[in-house]
Amino acid sequence: AGFFFALVITLPVYLFVLSVLPKSLFRRFPFRALARLGGVLEFTSILFSPFLELGARVGKLLLPGHAGKRGRLFAAREEVKQITTESEREGALTATERAMIHSVVDFRGSKxxxxxxxxxxxxxxxxxxxxxxxxxxxxxxxxxxxxxxxxxxxxxxxxxxxxxxxxxxxxxxxxxxxxxxxxxxxxxxxxxxxxxxxxxxxxxxxxxxxxxxxxxxxxxxxxxxxxxxxxxx
The missing domain is CATH 3.10.580.10 (CBS-domain)
Structure with a gap:
Protein backbone atom coordinates (compact mmCIF):
# COMPACT_ATOMS: atom_id res chain seq x y z
CA ALA A 1 0.00 0.00 0.00
CA GLY A 2 2.84 2.36 0.86
CA PHE A 3 4.45 1.82 -2.54
CA PHE A 4 1.15 2.53 -4.29
CA PHE A 5 0.59 5.82 -2.42
CA ALA A 6 4.20 6.85 -3.04
CA LEU A 7 3.73 6.16 -6.74
CA VAL A 8 0.48 8.14 -6.86
CA ILE A 9 2.15 11.14 -5.18
CA THR A 10 5.50 11.14 -6.99
CA LEU A 11 4.32 10.28 -10.51
CA PRO A 12 2.42 13.56 -11.11
CA VAL A 13 5.31 15.50 -9.58
CA TYR A 14 7.77 13.78 -11.90
CA LEU A 15 5.61 14.20 -15.00
CA PHE A 16 4.58 17.83 -14.54
CA VAL A 17 7.34 19.40 -12.44
CA LEU A 18 10.35 17.56 -13.86
CA SER A 19 9.15 16.88 -17.40
CA VAL A 20 6.23 18.92 -18.74
CA LEU A 21 6.91 22.21 -16.94
CA PRO A 22 10.61 22.59 -17.91
CA LYS A 23 9.89 21.71 -21.54
CA SER A 24 6.99 24.17 -21.69
CA LEU A 25 9.07 26.97 -20.18
CA PHE A 26 11.99 26.41 -22.55
CA ARG A 27 9.66 26.32 -25.55
CA ARG A 28 7.92 29.50 -24.42
CA PHE A 29 11.06 31.43 -23.40
CA PRO A 30 14.00 29.60 -25.05
CA PHE A 31 16.58 32.38 -25.17
CA ARG A 32 15.66 33.90 -21.82
CA ALA A 33 15.81 30.54 -20.05
CA LEU A 34 19.06 29.61 -21.77
CA ALA A 35 20.65 32.94 -20.79
CA ARG A 36 19.72 32.46 -17.14
CA LEU A 37 20.80 28.83 -16.99
CA GLY A 38 23.87 29.20 -19.19
CA GLY A 39 26.21 29.60 -16.21
CA VAL A 40 24.74 26.59 -14.43
CA LEU A 41 25.01 24.44 -17.56
CA GLU A 42 28.60 25.51 -18.14
CA PHE A 43 29.51 24.80 -14.50
CA THR A 44 27.87 21.37 -14.73
CA SER A 45 29.77 20.63 -17.93
CA ILE A 46 33.09 21.55 -16.29
CA LEU A 47 32.20 19.60 -13.14
CA PHE A 48 31.49 16.38 -15.01
CA SER A 49 34.21 16.77 -17.65
CA PRO A 50 36.69 14.53 -15.72
CA PHE A 51 34.12 11.73 -15.62
CA LEU A 52 33.44 12.13 -19.34
CA GLU A 53 37.15 12.04 -20.11
CA LEU A 54 37.57 8.96 -17.91
CA GLY A 55 34.67 7.25 -19.65
CA ALA A 56 36.15 8.05 -23.07
CA ARG A 57 39.50 6.56 -22.07
CA VAL A 58 37.84 3.43 -20.68
CA GLY A 59 35.87 3.10 -23.89
CA LYS A 60 39.06 3.27 -25.94
CA LEU A 61 40.61 0.53 -23.79
CA LEU A 62 37.57 -1.74 -24.06
CA LEU A 63 36.96 -1.05 -27.77
CA PRO A 64 40.39 -0.32 -29.29
CA GLY A 65 39.18 -1.09 -32.80
CA HIS A 66 36.73 1.81 -32.70
CA ALA A 67 39.17 4.37 -31.28
CA GLY A 68 39.61 7.43 -33.45
CA LYS A 69 36.86 6.40 -35.85
CA ARG A 70 33.93 8.68 -36.31
CA GLY A 71 31.33 7.20 -38.57
CA ARG A 72 28.88 9.47 -40.22
CA LEU A 73 25.31 9.07 -39.10
CA PHE A 74 23.98 9.99 -42.51
CA ALA A 75 25.88 9.74 -45.77
CA ALA A 76 23.95 12.46 -47.58
CA ARG A 77 20.98 14.78 -47.33
CA GLU A 78 18.88 12.41 -49.43
CA GLU A 79 19.45 9.65 -46.88
CA VAL A 80 18.13 11.89 -44.11
CA LYS A 81 15.03 12.66 -46.16
CA GLN A 82 14.52 8.98 -46.94
CA ILE A 83 14.74 8.02 -43.26
CA THR A 84 12.27 10.72 -42.22
CA THR A 85 9.87 9.63 -44.98
CA GLU A 86 10.01 6.05 -43.72
CA SER A 87 9.48 7.31 -40.17
CA GLU A 88 6.36 9.13 -41.33
CA ARG A 89 5.01 5.96 -42.94
CA GLU A 90 5.61 4.05 -39.72
CA GLY A 91 3.85 6.72 -37.68
CA ALA A 92 6.94 7.92 -35.80
CA LEU A 93 6.71 11.37 -37.43
CA THR A 94 3.78 13.44 -38.56
CA ALA A 95 3.60 14.93 -42.04
CA THR A 96 4.30 18.38 -40.62
CA GLU A 97 7.38 17.18 -38.74
CA ARG A 98 8.67 15.38 -41.83
CA ALA A 99 8.16 18.51 -43.96
CA MET A 100 9.99 20.65 -41.41
CA ILE A 101 13.00 18.31 -41.40
CA HIS A 102 13.05 18.22 -45.20
CA SER A 103 12.90 22.02 -45.28
CA VAL A 104 15.93 22.39 -43.02
CA VAL A 105 17.90 19.75 -44.95
CA ASP A 106 17.13 21.31 -48.34
CA PHE A 107 17.76 24.82 -47.04
CA ARG A 108 21.28 23.96 -45.93
CA GLY A 109 22.01 22.76 -49.44
CA SER A 110 20.72 25.85 -51.24
CA LYS A 111 22.83 28.79 -52.40
Whole structure:
Protein backbone atom coordinates (compact mmCIF):
# COMPACT_ATOMS: atom_id res chain seq x y z
CA ALA A 1 0.00 0.00 0.00
CA GLY A 2 2.84 2.36 0.86
CA PHE A 3 4.45 1.82 -2.54
CA PHE A 4 1.15 2.53 -4.29
CA PHE A 5 0.59 5.82 -2.42
CA ALA A 6 4.20 6.85 -3.04
CA LEU A 7 3.73 6.16 -6.74
CA VAL A 8 0.48 8.14 -6.86
CA ILE A 9 2.15 11.14 -5.18
CA THR A 10 5.50 11.14 -6.99
CA LEU A 11 4.32 10.28 -10.51
CA PRO A 12 2.42 13.56 -11.11
CA VAL A 13 5.31 15.50 -9.58
CA TYR A 14 7.77 13.78 -11.90
CA LEU A 15 5.61 14.20 -15.00
CA PHE A 16 4.58 17.83 -14.54
CA VAL A 17 7.34 19.40 -12.44
CA LEU A 18 10.35 17.56 -13.86
CA SER A 19 9.15 16.88 -17.40
CA VAL A 20 6.23 18.92 -18.74
CA LEU A 21 6.91 22.21 -16.94
CA PRO A 22 10.61 22.59 -17.91
CA LYS A 23 9.89 21.71 -21.54
CA SER A 24 6.99 24.17 -21.69
CA LEU A 25 9.07 26.97 -20.18
CA PHE A 26 11.99 26.41 -22.55
CA ARG A 27 9.66 26.32 -25.55
CA ARG A 28 7.92 29.50 -24.42
CA PHE A 29 11.06 31.43 -23.40
CA PRO A 30 14.00 29.60 -25.05
CA PHE A 31 16.58 32.38 -25.17
CA ARG A 32 15.66 33.90 -21.82
CA ALA A 33 15.81 30.54 -20.05
CA LEU A 34 19.06 29.61 -21.77
CA ALA A 35 20.65 32.94 -20.79
CA ARG A 36 19.72 32.46 -17.14
CA LEU A 37 20.80 28.83 -16.99
CA GLY A 38 23.87 29.20 -19.19
CA GLY A 39 26.21 29.60 -16.21
CA VAL A 40 24.74 26.59 -14.43
CA LEU A 41 25.01 24.44 -17.56
CA GLU A 42 28.60 25.51 -18.14
CA PHE A 43 29.51 24.80 -14.50
CA THR A 44 27.87 21.37 -14.73
CA SER A 45 29.77 20.63 -17.93
CA ILE A 46 33.09 21.55 -16.29
CA LEU A 47 32.20 19.60 -13.14
CA PHE A 48 31.49 16.38 -15.01
CA SER A 49 34.21 16.77 -17.65
CA PRO A 50 36.69 14.53 -15.72
CA PHE A 51 34.12 11.73 -15.62
CA LEU A 52 33.44 12.13 -19.34
CA GLU A 53 37.15 12.04 -20.11
CA LEU A 54 37.57 8.96 -17.91
CA GLY A 55 34.67 7.25 -19.65
CA ALA A 56 36.15 8.05 -23.07
CA ARG A 57 39.50 6.56 -22.07
CA VAL A 58 37.84 3.43 -20.68
CA GLY A 59 35.87 3.10 -23.89
CA LYS A 60 39.06 3.27 -25.94
CA LEU A 61 40.61 0.53 -23.79
CA LEU A 62 37.57 -1.74 -24.06
CA LEU A 63 36.96 -1.05 -27.77
CA PRO A 64 40.39 -0.32 -29.29
CA GLY A 65 39.18 -1.09 -32.80
CA HIS A 66 36.73 1.81 -32.70
CA ALA A 67 39.17 4.37 -31.28
CA GLY A 68 39.61 7.43 -33.45
CA LYS A 69 36.86 6.40 -35.85
CA ARG A 70 33.93 8.68 -36.31
CA GLY A 71 31.33 7.20 -38.57
CA ARG A 72 28.88 9.47 -40.22
CA LEU A 73 25.31 9.07 -39.10
CA PHE A 74 23.98 9.99 -42.51
CA ALA A 75 25.88 9.74 -45.77
CA ALA A 76 23.95 12.46 -47.58
CA ARG A 77 20.98 14.78 -47.33
CA GLU A 78 18.88 12.41 -49.43
CA GLU A 79 19.45 9.65 -46.88
CA VAL A 80 18.13 11.89 -44.11
CA LYS A 81 15.03 12.66 -46.16
CA GLN A 82 14.52 8.98 -46.94
CA ILE A 83 14.74 8.02 -43.26
CA THR A 84 12.27 10.72 -42.22
CA THR A 85 9.87 9.63 -44.98
CA GLU A 86 10.01 6.05 -43.72
CA SER A 87 9.48 7.31 -40.17
CA GLU A 88 6.36 9.13 -41.33
CA ARG A 89 5.01 5.96 -42.94
CA GLU A 90 5.61 4.05 -39.72
CA GLY A 91 3.85 6.72 -37.68
CA ALA A 92 6.94 7.92 -35.80
CA LEU A 93 6.71 11.37 -37.43
CA THR A 94 3.78 13.44 -38.56
CA ALA A 95 3.60 14.93 -42.04
CA THR A 96 4.30 18.38 -40.62
CA GLU A 97 7.38 17.18 -38.74
CA ARG A 98 8.67 15.38 -41.83
CA ALA A 99 8.16 18.51 -43.96
CA MET A 100 9.99 20.65 -41.41
CA ILE A 101 13.00 18.31 -41.40
CA HIS A 102 13.05 18.22 -45.20
CA SER A 103 12.90 22.02 -45.28
CA VAL A 104 15.93 22.39 -43.02
CA VAL A 105 17.90 19.75 -44.95
CA ASP A 106 17.13 21.31 -48.34
CA PHE A 107 17.76 24.82 -47.04
CA ARG A 108 21.28 23.96 -45.93
CA GLY A 109 22.01 22.76 -49.44
CA SER A 110 20.72 25.85 -51.24
CA LYS A 111 22.83 28.79 -52.40
CA UNK A 112 22.25 32.53 -52.52
CA UNK A 113 22.07 32.33 -56.32
CA UNK A 114 18.90 30.24 -55.96
CA UNK A 115 17.13 33.00 -54.03
CA UNK A 116 18.70 36.32 -55.10
CA UNK A 117 17.03 39.03 -57.16
CA UNK A 118 19.20 39.94 -60.20
CA UNK A 119 20.58 43.46 -60.43
CA UNK A 120 18.45 44.20 -63.52
CA UNK A 121 15.33 43.91 -61.36
CA UNK A 122 16.69 45.72 -58.30
CA UNK A 123 15.41 49.18 -57.37
CA UNK A 124 18.59 50.93 -56.23
CA UNK A 125 19.74 54.46 -55.44
CA UNK A 126 22.86 56.18 -56.68
CA UNK A 127 25.18 57.58 -54.04
CA UNK A 128 24.48 61.13 -55.23
CA UNK A 129 20.70 60.82 -54.93
CA UNK A 130 18.66 63.01 -52.58
CA UNK A 131 16.31 61.99 -49.79
CA UNK A 132 13.41 63.12 -51.97
CA UNK A 133 14.45 60.70 -54.69
CA UNK A 134 14.71 57.94 -52.10
CA UNK A 135 11.18 58.62 -50.89
CA UNK A 136 9.83 58.73 -54.44
CA UNK A 137 11.52 55.44 -55.34
CA UNK A 138 10.18 53.84 -52.19
CA UNK A 139 6.65 55.06 -52.93
CA UNK A 140 6.74 53.79 -56.52
CA UNK A 141 8.15 50.36 -55.66
CA UNK A 142 6.62 49.76 -52.24
CA UNK A 143 10.04 48.99 -50.77
CA UNK A 144 11.39 50.48 -47.56
CA UNK A 145 14.97 49.17 -47.87
CA UNK A 146 16.95 50.38 -50.84
CA UNK A 147 20.56 49.56 -51.72
CA UNK A 148 22.87 52.45 -52.57
CA UNK A 149 25.37 52.05 -55.41
CA UNK A 150 28.62 53.93 -55.89
CA UNK A 151 29.46 55.54 -59.27
CA UNK A 152 31.49 52.45 -60.21
CA UNK A 153 28.45 50.23 -59.62
CA UNK A 154 29.68 48.68 -56.39
CA UNK A 155 27.35 48.53 -53.35
CA UNK A 156 27.97 51.48 -51.05
CA UNK A 157 25.36 50.90 -48.37
CA UNK A 158 21.71 50.53 -47.49
CA UNK A 159 18.99 53.11 -46.85
CA UNK A 160 15.94 52.37 -44.73
CA UNK A 161 13.26 54.84 -45.78
CA UNK A 162 11.73 54.67 -42.31
CA UNK A 163 14.82 56.47 -40.99
CA UNK A 164 14.04 59.39 -43.31
CA UNK A 165 10.34 59.45 -42.45
CA UNK A 166 11.00 59.41 -38.72
CA UNK A 167 13.57 62.19 -38.95
CA UNK A 168 12.23 65.64 -38.13
CA UNK A 169 14.70 67.33 -40.42
CA UNK A 170 14.12 65.65 -43.76
CA UNK A 171 16.51 67.96 -45.61
CA UNK A 172 19.63 66.04 -44.60
CA UNK A 173 21.79 64.56 -47.36
CA UNK A 174 21.09 60.95 -48.24
CA UNK A 175 24.51 59.98 -46.94
CA UNK A 176 23.33 60.71 -43.40
CA UNK A 177 20.92 57.77 -43.65
CA UNK A 178 23.16 55.26 -45.41
CA UNK A 179 23.93 52.20 -43.33
CA UNK A 180 26.53 49.58 -44.01
CA UNK A 181 25.35 46.66 -46.09
CA UNK A 182 26.19 42.97 -45.83
CA UNK A 183 27.81 41.57 -48.97
CA UNK A 184 27.78 37.98 -50.13
CA UNK A 185 28.37 35.91 -53.25
CA UNK A 186 25.94 33.84 -55.27
CA UNK A 187 27.62 30.58 -54.22
CA UNK A 188 27.35 31.36 -50.50
CA UNK A 189 25.09 28.96 -48.53
CA UNK A 190 21.75 30.58 -47.75
CA UNK A 191 21.81 29.58 -44.08
CA UNK A 192 25.11 31.40 -43.59
CA UNK A 193 23.76 34.62 -45.11
CA UNK A 194 20.71 34.40 -42.88
CA UNK A 195 23.00 34.16 -39.85
CA UNK A 196 24.94 37.21 -41.03
CA UNK A 197 21.78 39.27 -41.57
CA UNK A 198 20.37 38.33 -38.19
CA UNK A 199 23.66 39.13 -36.50
CA UNK A 200 23.89 42.51 -38.24
CA UNK A 201 20.15 43.17 -37.72
CA UNK A 202 19.73 43.98 -41.38
CA UNK A 203 17.13 42.63 -43.75
CA UNK A 204 19.03 42.94 -47.01
CA UNK A 205 22.37 41.81 -48.42
CA UNK A 206 24.11 42.76 -51.65
CA UNK A 207 25.28 39.94 -53.90
CA UNK A 208 28.66 40.65 -55.51
CA UNK A 209 31.30 38.79 -57.48
CA UNK A 210 34.97 38.41 -56.62
CA UNK A 211 35.67 41.91 -57.94
CA UNK A 212 32.90 43.35 -55.75
CA UNK A 213 30.71 44.10 -58.77
CA UNK A 214 27.02 44.31 -57.92
CA UNK A 215 25.00 41.30 -59.12
CA UNK A 216 21.79 41.58 -57.11
CA UNK A 217 20.27 41.47 -53.66
CA UNK A 218 18.91 38.85 -51.29
CA UNK A 219 16.34 39.73 -48.63
CA UNK A 220 15.82 37.87 -45.39
CA UNK A 221 12.14 37.44 -46.30
CA UNK A 222 13.20 35.49 -49.39
CA UNK A 223 15.49 33.31 -47.28
CA UNK A 224 12.70 32.55 -44.81
CA UNK A 225 10.31 31.82 -47.67
CA UNK A 226 12.89 29.43 -49.11
CA UNK A 227 13.26 27.70 -45.75
CA UNK A 228 9.50 27.28 -45.34
CA UNK A 229 8.83 26.09 -48.88
CA UNK A 230 11.92 23.90 -49.34
CA UNK A 231 10.23 20.84 -47.90
CA UNK A 232 7.39 21.13 -50.41
CA UNK A 233 9.71 21.53 -53.39
Missing amino acids: VGDVMLPSAKVAALQSGASTKEALELSASTGLDRLPVLAPDGQPAGLVNVMDILLERNGNKPLGEYVRRIVTTTDDEPTYRVMQQLRGARLGLAAVVDRKNNFHGIVAIEDLVRRLVSAGNA
